[in-house]
Amino acid sequence: MTAHWPVAELDPVRRMRVLAASIPGVMYAEEHLDIPYERVWTYVDDVETSIPALIADVRSFRIVARDTATPDPAEKRLTAKAVGLLGNRGAFEVVLKPGWCLMQSRLVIGGMAATPEGDGTRFAGCGGLRFSGGRLLVRMVHATGGAQRIVNRLRQQLDP
């Protein structure tokens, strides 16, 4: 009787809203971009180029390992080494699939999501700190633009 019953869909931006709201201290921003989804995600998907361009504190982001044994064939699980502007280093777990990029190190969480919206794209960015006192820092960063900077930088990169 239930084989043809409707099933809801959860696009990557809605999914990112849930993730950002469920982790205390994570800042979040989203916006419509008048840029086609394919163009946005092709750019973001190349994380070694896009992450240093979109996140101000990252100087380089290099993939050092790939886990190909994921249940979802569209998903990539990566390990990346990030170097900050001050020379600080961190290893990130990265979950990357169409419309979804989640990064986590011992200290930092970052994420981006995108879904087609009309002729453009709804794009979301989020970030947070995982250590004690991080929430206060995030609130300070949030007050100065926070996650919105990721969105603004993406627009600058793709629509100069």
Place this chain on the structure above:
Amino acid sequence: MAEPGATASGPPDRFAVTADLVRRAQRGDAVAVNDLLDVLTPYVTRLCGPIALQDSADAAQEALLAVFQGLRNVRDPDAFYSWVRTTTVREAVRVARRNQRQIPTELDVIPDVGSPELAADVRDVLDRLSPEHRAILVLREIEGLDEKTAADRLTISPGTAKSRLSRAKSTFRKAWTS
């Protein structure tokens, strides 16, 4: 207790994996939250679709928000899916009620089912039920709960559950046999 994506009980190791993800997600591990979303989303979207219909994407988002924001209070992983189910159905009914654009028509004025698309017919029939009727139907037909348990999940009396289910099933019977 149903496993996401299935009506039958899942294998024990699946529950152990979920319990581990819940514990890690409670500690703010974003990759665990990601993986728990992978596990729960098919289950939640399957419950929200027939209850919230055109608002099902909103309902799925609201249900998952309620689940993940309530995650820190989960103490018993064995009762986790039961709690997710109750939370999801409650949120789906709430969103469907909030966004309801029209009062459902009387159940005895179902039009003939002439569409070649069975899925569209199901949707058409569901659209003529209230969110509360759709919720009891989902708990009985998708989740396989007995009437008393379904009534408990919806915090309604067994008599009300029986009456709603009878009317909802009657609607389907009329639609299929007309």
